[in-house]
Amino acid sequence: ILSEKKFEPVSQNERTKGVKYLVDGTPNLVSLPLLYALPSPKCPKPATDASIPVIDLSGLNGSDDQKRSLTIKEIGSACEEWGFFQVKNHGVKISLMEEMVKAVEEFFNLPLEEKNKYASNDVMDPVRYGTGLNTPAKHTPACCKEILGGGAISESLGLSKDYIERSLGQGCQIVANNYYPPCPEPDRTLGISPHSDHGGLTILMQNDVDGLQIKHGEDWVAVRYVPSTFVVNLGDYLEILSNGKYKSVEHRGVVNKEKTRISIAVGHGPELTATVAPAPPLISDNRAQFKPIMYKDYMKIQQSSVVRGKTPLEAILINGDDISLLSKISCSR
């Protein structure tokens, strides 16, 4: 939003102050500052209400083979149809989830000077504060391991059980803590613009305030908060690896007038120097849909894109018009 060229230029200083600073400092904020207003075609229309699949992960752990393959089928169908699902019985303590949301809230409540110690535009910085930022680290939590490394996604694609786990190498984990304060005119802006995530799987938790919407066909569909669950979505890495069978799905965040929304999106991708390419067993008739690229380079393209949506992925499409697509990706950050 802040990079939209049509609106007033924003100084680096103003930009890093963020919307929370604005809302906290203006108790009677009744209208949206022009800076944050989107052109009307980009403003959010009411979303369709549909429920994405809620999958019980306990089926992956036990010794019941039938239950396991049913769960894998459920995951496979959710990946193909939605690219998004919610998971319950994921093994993460609910108290830990609550503490995490609280810790994020405490961080955002720190004085600006404290938070600004972490301000950075370098995507490779391990800790960054600002708008829409990510933090790489080497670690894959159990719940994600179960779906990716535990073989569910590999098996649902007909690959060997450890295929994706091996392709991840040491892996890369990125945590994005998002804080969306109440907004006086939520219909004229977005909390986070439409984008797809660059990694393999994103595991997202949130406080009890709705706001996440996903693109399903031509519609924007609201994902309703279900207590104790994580929302899981596929990122570009899995679209590339599956040679387009699974799609990374565009999503966005809307805001509301009353309540602060907090979300914690944890992305899991391959190690930064891994080459991202379609899995050879999924390339039939030599028709690879994507050009190989180093994950680190893909991440840089994705993070530098102002237009976002799914344009970064289009940049490595084979047979795509590379030049015109790449020209849409402006390295402004």
Ligand SMILES: O=C(O)CCC(=O)C(=O)O
């Ligand atoms: O806040 C949300 O629900 C979405 C956040 C998100 O898409 C992201 O951080 O990549």
Ligand SMILES: [Fe+2]
């Ligand atoms: Fe996202």
